[in-house]
Amino acid sequence: MSTSDGIEKKRYERPVIRKLEGGVPGKFGARAAMTPLTHIDGLSVSGLIEQFGSPLFVISERSIRSTFRKAQAAFTTRYPRVQFAWSYKTNYLDAVCKIYHQEGSWAEVVSGFEYEKALRNGVPGKKIIFNGPDKTMDDLSLAIRNDSLIHIDHLDELYMLGGLAENLGIRPKVAIRVNMDTGVYPMWDRFGFNYENGQAWDALNKIMRSGKLELVGLHTHIGTFMLSPSAYAMAAYKLADLAIGLQQRYNHTVKYIDMGGGFASRNTLKGSYLPGQDVNPGFDDFAEAITSTLLNASFVNNELPLLILETGRALVDEAGYLLGTVIANKRTSQGKRTTIIDIGVNLLFTAFWYDHKISPAQSFTEYTEETTLYGPLCMNIDVIRDSANLPLLNKGDHLVIHHTGAYNLTQWMQFITLRPKVVLIDQEGKPHVIRDNEHMETLTGLEHTPAHLTSFEL
Amino acid sequence: MKIKSNIAISDSGLLFNPGSGESYSVNPTGAEIIRMIRENKTDHEIRDYFLAHYQTDTSTFEKDFHDFVQLLKQQLILDLSDESTT
Amino acid sequence: MKARLNIAVTGLNAIDSPGPGVPVIRCLREAASFECRITGLSYETLEPGIYMHELVDKTYQIPYPSAGTEALYERLAYIQSREQLDLVIPNFDAELFSFILLEKRLLEMGIHSFLPTREQFEARHKFNLADFGETHGLLVPESKTLFHAGELIEAEETFDFPFVVKGKFYDAGIAYNREQALTYFNKISGKWGLPIIIQKYIKGTEFNVAGLGDGKGNRIAAVPMRKQYITDKGKAWGGIVVEDERLLDLTDRFIGETKWRGAFELELMQGEDQELYIMEINPRIPAWIYLTAGVGQNIPEALTRLAMGESVKPFPTYTGGKMFIRYSWDMIVDHSEFQEISIRGEL
Ligand SMILES: Cc1ncc(COP(=O)(O)O)c(C=O)c1O
Numbered sequence: 001m002s003t004s005d006g007i008e009k010k011r012y013e014r015p016v017i018r019k020l021e022g023g024v025p026g027k028f029g030a031r032a033a034m035t036p037l038t039h040i041d042g043l044s045v046s047g048l049i050e051q052f053g054s055p056l057f058v059i060s061e062r063s064i065r066s067t068f069r070k071a072q073a074a075f076t077t078r079y080p081r082v083q084f085a086w087s088y089k090t091n092y093l094d095a096v097c098k099i100y101h102q103e104g105s106w107a108e109v110v111s112g113f114e115y116e117k118a119l120r121n122g123v124p125g126k127k128i129i130f131n132g133p134d135k136t137m138d139d140l141s142l143a144i145r146n147d148s149l150i151h152i153d154h155l156d157e158l159y160m161l162g163g164l165a166e167n168l169g170i171r172p173k174v175a176i177r178v179n180m181d182t183g184v185y186p187m188w189d190r191f192g193f194n195y196e197n198g199q200a201w202d203a204l205n206k207i208m209r210s211g212k213l214e215l216v217g218l219h220t221h222i223g224t225f226m227l228s229p230s231a232y233a234m235a236a237y238k239l240a241d242l243a244i245g246l247q248q249r250y251n252h253t254v255k256y257i258d259m260g261g262g263f264a265s266r267n268t269l270k271g272s273y274l275p276g277q278d279v280n281p282g283f284d285d286f287a288e289a290i291t292s293t294l295l296n297a298s299f300v301n302n303e304l305p306l307l308i309l310e311t312g313r314a315l316v317d318e319a320g321y322l323l324g325t326v327i328a329n330k331r332t333s334q335g336k337r338t339t340i341i342d343i344g345v346n347l348l349f350t351a352f353w354y355d356h357k358i359s360p361a362q363s364f365t366e367y368t369e370e371t372t373l374y375g376p377l378c379m380n381i382d383v384i385r386d387s388a389n390l391p392l393l394n395k396g397d398h399l400v401i402h403h404t405g406a407y408n409l410t411q412w413m414q415f416i417t418l419r420p421k422v423v424l425i426d427q428e429g430k431p432h433v434i435r436d437n438e439h440m441e442t443l444t445g446l447e448h449t450p451a452h453l454t455s456f457e458l
Numbered sequence: 459m460k461i462k463s464n465i466a467i468s469d470s471g472l473l474f475n476p477g478s479g480e481s482y483s484v485n486p487t488g489a490e491i492i493r494m495i496r497e498n499k500t501d502h503e504i505r506d507y508f509l510a511h512y513q514t515d516t517s518t519f520e521k522d523f524h525d526f527v528q529l530l531k532q533q534l535i536l537d538l539s540d541e542s543t544t
Numbered sequence: 545m546k547a548r549l550n551i552a553v554t555g556l557n558a559i560d561s562p563g564p565g566v567p568v569i570r571c572l573r574e575a576a577s578f579e580c581r582i583t584g585l586s587y588e589t590l591e592p593g594i595y596m597h598e599l600v601d602k603t604y605q606i607p608y609p610s611a612g613t614e615a616l617y618e619r620l621a622y623i624q625s626r627e628q629l630d631l632v633i634p635n636f637d638a639e640l641f642s643f644i645l646l647e648k649r650l651l652e653m654g655i656h657s658f659l660p661t662r663e664q665f666e667a668r669h670k671f672n673l674a675d676f677g678e679t680h681g682l683l684v685p686e687s688k689t690l691f692h693a694g695e696l697i698e699a700e701e702t703f704d705f706p707f708v709v710k711g712k713f714y715d716a717g718i719a720y721n722r723e724q725a726l727t728y729f730n731k732i733s734g735k736w737g738l739p740i741i742i743q744k745y746i747k748g749t750e751f752n753v754a755g756l757g758d759g760k761g762n763r764i765a766a767v768p769m770r771k772q773y774i775t776d777k778g779k780a781w782g783g784i785v786v787e788d789e790r791l792l793d794l795t796d797r798f799i800g801e802t803k804w805r806g807a808f809e810l811e812l813m814q815g816e817d818q819e820l821y822i823m824e825i826n827p828r829i830p831a832w833i834y835l836t837a838g839v840g841q842n843i844p845e846a847l848t849r850l851a852m853g854e855s856v857k858p859f860p861t862y863t864g865g866k867m868f869i870r871y872s873w874d875m876i877v878d879h880s881e882f883q884e885i886s887i888r889g890e891l
Contacts, residue, residue: 012514014522015488017473017529020481020589020886185691185738271737273638275612278645331525335532367485392485395518472887474879481883 013392014329016367037359037400040321042429045361045398053437054325054398055343057422059405061099063319065427068103071315074283079291081306085129087261088114090312090406091320095424095434097121100315108261108310112139119146129258129310131177131219133157133191140164144172151175151219151258153192158203158213165212175217175258176203180238182231188223195238204242208250215252218242221260221310225269225353229281229289232259236290240297247300258308259290265317267354267403276354283314313406320405322348323361326397327376337371339393344375344382346413347420348404351384358384361398364391377415414438459527460537461496475535482533487512491526495536550628551848552583552655555635556593556600560872561777564635566592567834568844569599574837575845583627589886595877602627605889613642617649624653631656631851633844635828640665658759658851660806660827667802668825670710671741677822680801682794684822685813687743693729696722699742708743711736718745746823748815751786753795754830756843758850759805765841765859766795769832772867780832784867785839794820807847832868839863 038045041060049056068084075082085108086100092114097107098121107118110132118128125146133153135143140157141164143150152158152174165172177192178200193199207213218239222231239257246252263286268276294307324343332338345351358373371390375382384401393399412419418438423431467473471489473482484492494504501523508519530536551572555563569582584603586594594603604623607615623629632655634643643650644659651657659665667676677684685708688699699707700722709728710716715736719725725742733740755766768791771780795810809830811823829843836843839862849856885891 009513010511012508012512012518013485013487014518015485015491015526017482017484017488017526017533017535019533020472020483020883273610274641275610278613278642365485367483468883470887472883474883481879481886483887 011363012394013365013367014394016369016392018367018369035359036361036363037402038361038363040400041425043425043431045323045400048423048431049323049325049398051431052421052423052433054323055347055420056323057347057404057409057420057435058321058323058431059093059096059422059424059434060319060321061424061426064096064099064316064405065103067315067318068100068105071283071309071311072103074287075291075307075309078287079294079304079307081304083256083306083308084315085127085258085308085310086315087310087312088117089410090261091316091409092117093409093422093434094121095432096316096409106308110134112136112142115139115143115148126173129219129308131221131310137164140172141168144168144170147173149173149175149216151177151217152203153177155203155206158206162210162212171212171214173216174207174213175215175219175254175256176200176207177219177221178239178242180220180222180235182222182228182234182238184223184226184228184231186223188221191221192219195242200242201245204246208246208252215246215254217254217256217258217305217308219258219260219308222262224262225264225313226262227264227280229285232286233289233293235259236293237297240294240299243305244298244300253300253303254305256306256308257294258310261310261312261314263311263314265313265403265406267317267350267356270353270355272355275357316405317403318405320403320408322401322404322408324399324401326393326395326399328395329393332372337369338374339371339390340374340376341384341399342376343384343401344377344415345384346375346377346382346415347408348375348384348401349408349411349413350404350406354403355385355388356404357402358388358390359400359402360391360393361400364393367392376417409435414443418442459495459501460498461492461530462535462537465535467492473535475533478534480533482535488526491523492530492535547578548580549578549630549848549852550581550583552585552623552627552629552632553600553635554585554587554606554633554639556584556586556591556603557588558592558596560775561779562831562870563591564829564831564833566596566599567831568633568635568829569593570834571837571842571844572848573599575842575848577845577849583623583629585623585632586885589882592875594885594891595875595881603885603891605885609639609642613645616642617646620646620650620655621653624655629655631848633657633829633847634659637826637828640827656851656853658806658847660804660808664802664804665827668827670824671712671739673822673825676825680798682798682801682822683819685744685746687741689739689741690729691739693726696725696729696742703742703744706745708745710741710743712739712741746813746815746821748813750823751788751791751812751814751820752780752783752830752832753791753810753812754807754833754836754843755795755799755804755810756807756846756850757799757802757804758856759803761800761803763792763796763799763858764846764850764856765836765843766792767836767839767841767843767862768792768795769835780870782867782869783832783835785835785862785864787864790820794822798822798825807843832870835866835868836862838868839866 085106087108106127107123108129109115109118125148128148130143130148131151178195179189179192180195193203207215220235222235243254264280266277324341327340330338368389368391373384421433421437422435424434425431465475471484473484553565553568555565557563558566572580581601584593584600585606586603593600606619644662673684674687706718706720709719711732715732717728729740751770753768756764758764768786769783770786771783773782775781807829809826813821813823841859841862846856
């Protein structure tokens with residue numbers, strides 16, 4: 001931009017004045033912490049927004065594949081038989097699932113809907129793991145006929161499977177989900193059968209004695225965003241103990257041990273002092289805890305079971321970016337700076353758990369202001385960051401929220417406006433819309449207005 | 459509007475108010491505005507100068523300018539005694 | 545000619561709950577084996593050490609640990625380009641983890657350090673202390689980690705009143721009955737979150753040992769001290785060296801078992817049963833470190849030499865009968881210095 005007499009206009013930054021206080025970090029405290037993120041995999045953020053709108057979810061295929069390979073290497077370099085199963089609930093956009101399937105992942109699903117999605121995506125039935133407490137009679141018969149791996153959550157399901165097996169004349173392949181004390185709070189004891197109080201053995205005995213079900217594995221999922229590798233060592237120890245017990249009692253060998261998901265991603269939990277990037281354990285830490293426990297367990301004939309992992313968030317969080325735009329700058333009644341952006345908690349569900357890292361998408365000076373970032377929803381809970389030390393953003397500036405790939409695209413809500421596009425940047429740096437933005441008809445098409453309500457006069 | 463006469467502002471954007479003992483850091487845009495107020499420029503002159511030299515528009519600048527002046531008042535950097543002249 | 549080292553030191557907050565930086569610098573200034581330039585690293589603009597120019601040659605602000613190791617790394621790289629540091633001695637609990645993570649990368653820039661390993665650092669954490677004691681055969685007060693208040697009542701079966709109710713990071717209270725225990729549980733968990741640790745209350749005499757391990761299981765230095773006067777912040781304002789072989793034996797066992805690398809402080813309690821319990825292990829130099837130089841074991845000096853790769857012989861003895869008495873001191877500082885560190889981040 002230039003003036004009429006040809007002078008280049010300077011980039012405008014709103015005027016700020018900030019009191020210097022002992023105890024408050026100078027600008028040097030915060031400066032290095034922030035650099036603009038102008039491009040994602042070679043594509044400019046402003047270009048992406050111009051082409052596809054704001055807000056916009058962007059997923060990096062490159063990041064998905066490289067993170068997956070890192071995770072796989074962490075396990076396969078330590079243990080001979082490893083299988084990942086993509087946890088659909090974490091992100092079940094077809095394009096995303098298919099990247100994982102191309103990388104060799106099976107599918108892990110927890111509902112009839114997810115199960116059908118996995119089938120549609122071309123995953124063979126016997127490579128689908130069916131978890132969860134709510135599997136209907138129809139879901140189960142389909143899964144049995146497809147030879148899928150059914151992980152039993154409760155006794156009612158166990159009996160239902162027994163009945164179905166008889167009717168269909170097929171022996172379903174099953175595992176039980178086991179919950180246990182791993183020294184971590186809260187203990188997820190609402191899913192599956194408890195290890196310590198004997199429920200797990202009770203279920204195993206019922207399966208072994210009935211003969212109607214083929215017990216192929218043992219499963220646990222001890223929690224999500226776990227920060228303690230030692231909890232996995234404990235869980236692996238307890239599942240191995242059950243497997244060895246089955247060998248001794250029934251001379252029966254399970255084919256696999258499924259450790260579930262739950263590894264922490266690189267996000268920073270609210271209230272955590274140090275950033276998640278620094279302190280959260282990585283794949284190597286979890287892999288070491290799990291595999292060393294299994295390698296040291298006394299399986300009969302030293303036959304190691306297949307190790308299945310249903311890792312979700314730790315694989316996909318980093319690959320997801322949420323791009324948005326500043327709507328307005330305001331001050332609260334107390335004089336605190338607030339900035340409204342076009343990204344609400346309906347799109348960024350994880351804002352309730354994490355202090356998401358946020359980068360402006362354009363260059364800025366070292367001046368910052370302590371800012372509350374609000375979303376555009378007309379609700380008090382719509383807060384993206386309670387307090388972030390941000391450079392001076394102008395109306396219309398773009399920003400990028402990092403590590404949003406897990407759970408947001410499955411738990412997002414349509415509220416007061418329509419949900420935006422999701423774009424995948426492929427490995428060559430080409431963008432693809434993998435989910436369209438919603439239209440009025442997307443929603444109204446599902447509605448039916450009774451005849452007596454069709455007209456009115458005002 | 460008048461900046462209190464004993465207030466010093468350095469090249470690096472440091473503003474010191476000996477009356478209260480408070481120090482402030484001011485960004486270059488802020489420093490420029492303070493300099494212009496000190497030179498007795500009117501609101502309009504300041505606005506026109508910014509519109510001519512910076513990539514901004516009238517409504518954005520007026521809003522930010524107003525916000526900034528409020529802060530200067532709150533921090534007693536602006537002399538309120540001659541409010542009538544503004 | 546003596547070597548001249550440029551040493552960066554944090555913890556310049558010589559306030560009423562002091563950081564160890566200033567006393568560490570006094571030890572370094574008195575080192576017999578080298579001369580030094582001291583580069584202060586500060587977080588806040590009113591840390592007194594920043595303004596003590598006879599002790600600190602130049603100070604740079606560094607980002608808080610919560611900004612992450614990358615931010616710290618970048619800032620240190622900038623400082624290194626100006627200073628040619630040989631060594632950094634971090635002194636805050638909260639920053640140690642970041643410096644441990646960066647140890648290798650800093651060494652690649654030429655900045656040495658001598659810190660505990662990440663495993664050592666984590667194993668001695670408050671909530672791992674019981675396991676730590678068990679693993680290494682060291683006596684620690686019996687404790688239990690609780691995740692909900694109901695567990696307090698179960699705990700009464702194994703713990704007699706009074707017992708100590710402790711928070712994850714800070715805060716503790718001594719509970720003499722169930723009501724008090726519940727009150728502390730709720731108060732502390734409300735502030736610092738779960739879990740809560742309850743610990744057997746050990747009545748007795750408190751001793752502290754400042755020491756240095758070479759990372760191979762050898763004790764290079766150890767000076768035991770009994771606090772004589774404690775401020776309302778729980779800090780020693782006066783203390784006396786004590787000559788008790790049992791304290792040194794315990795320190796040797798601790799170093800031998802853990803192969804502790806770097807400086808540390810053991811907080812010990814001698815119970816009425818005359819047993820010595822390890823109450824806490826601080827993975828860094830304590831603020832009363834100048835006493836060790838005063839009795840012939842200059843721990844910061846020895847740590848510096850270890851960090852620079854020299855072989856250091858253990859100190860055989862220390863002088864008995866010495867005390868430290870702390871005092872505070874008002875400096876007159878020109879406001880321009882405060883502005884300088886605030887605006888430019890350097891002074
Ligand atoms: C059974 C099961 N497996 C795997 C996962 C994926 O967990 P995460 O995303 O924490 O890795 C979940 C998530 O809740 C789950 O319930």
